[in-house]
Amino acid sequence: MSDTSRVTAGLVVIGDEILSGRTKDVNIGAVAEFCTDLGIDLTEVRVVADEMDDIVAAVNALRARYTYVFTTGGIGPTHDDITADAIARAFGVDLPINPEARAMLEARWQQTGTEVNEARLRMARIPEGASLIVNAVSAAPGFRIGNVHVMAGVPVIMRAMLEAIAPTLQGGRKVQSVTVKAAVGEGTIGSPLAALQEEFPDVKMGSYPQMGHGRVMTELVLRSHDEARLEQAAGRVRAMVAEAHRKAGVTPPDEAY
Amino acid sequence: MSDTSRVTAGLVVIGDEILSGRTKDVNIGAVAEFCTDLGIDLTEVRVVADEMDDIVAAVNALRARYTYVFTTGGIGPTHDDITADAIARAFGVDLPINPEARAMLEARWQQTGTEVNEARLRMARIPEGASLIVNAVSAAPGFRIGNVHVMAGVPVIMRAMLEAIAPTLQGGRKVQSVTVKAAVGEGTIGSPLAALQEEFPDVKMGSYPQMGHGRVMTELVLRSHDEARLEQAAGRVRAMVAEAHRKAGVTPPDEAY
Incomplete structure (x- = not known):
């Protein structure tokens, strides 16, 4: 870097x-x-x-x-x-x-x-x-x-x-983060997420399966020093996740959690 | 080693x-x-x-x-x-x-x-x-x-x-351990413990202060592959701790814990 x-x-x-x-x-x-x-x-x-x-x-x-x-x-x-x-x-x-x-x-x-x-x-x-x-x-x-x-x-x-x-201690520029919750598994959104990561190399996208909710859940965590780019990327990830929910016919995550 | x-x-x-x-x-x-x-x-x-x-x-x-x-x-x-x-x-x-x-x-x-x-x-x-x-x-x-x-x-x-x-997996010779509890601080027994560690180089002696008991506590953990040497060292450490309790006029650890 x-x-x-x-x-x-x-x-x-x-x-x-x-x-x-x-x-x-x-x-x-x-x-x-x-x-x-x-x-x-x-x-x-x-x-x-x-x-x-x-x-x-x-x-x-x-x-x-x-x-x-x-x-x-x-x-x-x-x-x-x-x-x-x-x-x-x-x-x-x-x-x-x-x-x-x-x-x-x-x-x-x-x-x-x-x-x-x-x-x-x-x-x-x-x-x-x-x-x-x-x-x-x-x-x-x-x-x-x-x-x-x-x-x-x-x-x-x-x-x-x-x-x-x-x-x-001297701190660096603080990293901002946005979490997007998905009510589908990592495997369902892995490919479109990888494409978005390539499009936003300055926004680091992590994917974390959530156990113990009684159903499949994934948390996507986006991190960047650049707030504008972070928001832009978060909007795209939210849209991608909404599409995945629609396709899978599952409840959106806000209600599911 | x-x-x-x-x-x-x-x-x-x-x-x-x-x-x-x-x-x-x-x-x-x-x-x-x-x-x-x-x-x-x-x-x-x-x-x-x-x-x-x-x-x-x-x-x-x-x-x-x-x-x-x-x-x-x-x-x-x-x-x-x-x-x-x-x-x-x-x-x-x-x-x-x-x-x-x-x-x-x-x-x-x-x-x-x-x-x-x-x-x-x-x-x-x-x-x-x-x-x-x-x-x-x-x-x-x-x-x-x-x-x-x-x-x-x-x-x-x-x-x-x-x-x-x-x-x-191939396991090694299993390490045996003995824990000795002391109702005095690490600083009180540090010197005699160091002397015992020198006398028993084949028995590893660790000292761990215990917080949150409302009084000063130390756990001494002895580890060795050789059970006989471990017992011998544990006996000496127990005697050393008993002497420290006596000098400090404190309750022995079994009652104190």
């Missing part, structure tokens, strides 16, 4: 518990919605284990390719939390105790009467040159280095960190 | 709707549990858009690296369903109409009075040399070529396809 206003992102989800199926990820969906709202194209997600080489490889691959990279998971106080170590290695920088992060954590620990120990101080280790991602839920900060944003894996903390970084 | 009995897998989730946040993926968790049950280590997941180059690159990277590759999504009848095209390109083979797949689809269409058309016949296009993954839910088959298993994105169909391929 030659669209110079396109802002892209990659996400690295870090954690054995996701790959074993023990924990079901919900961060991918949250980051995806967050990006869509800001006009950022989330282009690729990788889920990797708590393994140094795997994290370094994924982060380096994605940070070279996309405007922004987000990571979730692996920034807690235990030995299996190695994301900060991996990011420091990916950027070739040291990982010292950060005085600001330490002060933040110690202030919280004082409030709660929590002992300062070696494990807890792991959370104050921040790669040299990174800035902190402060959030209200957890005193343990994430951090940003280059275009990489390192966040917690716990969903409520991850979402607070997203809110914290939102003002620092 | 020098464990020659290790069987690994990579998963490629294909679909713009996941990356836009419009659809929340549930297939990663289902494939992860499926692999764990069979003793297969799901090692990496990639989510990519409905873009030819992205799919080909992800599939080629993963099929060279892991015992098995699974893909979900993009095998329907519409123009944005390009997974079969991408797999054929990744393997450098043709993508003809497969007579067996066509017969299967036409039999279903005859039952339901569904017209045979160009869009629907897209679903019978199967890469040369692939074998079909037949399932009861959908008449449209997935397929297997080399170590790559191509499945539907609709979760109920995907799961039916997993069941269909299960008997054809």
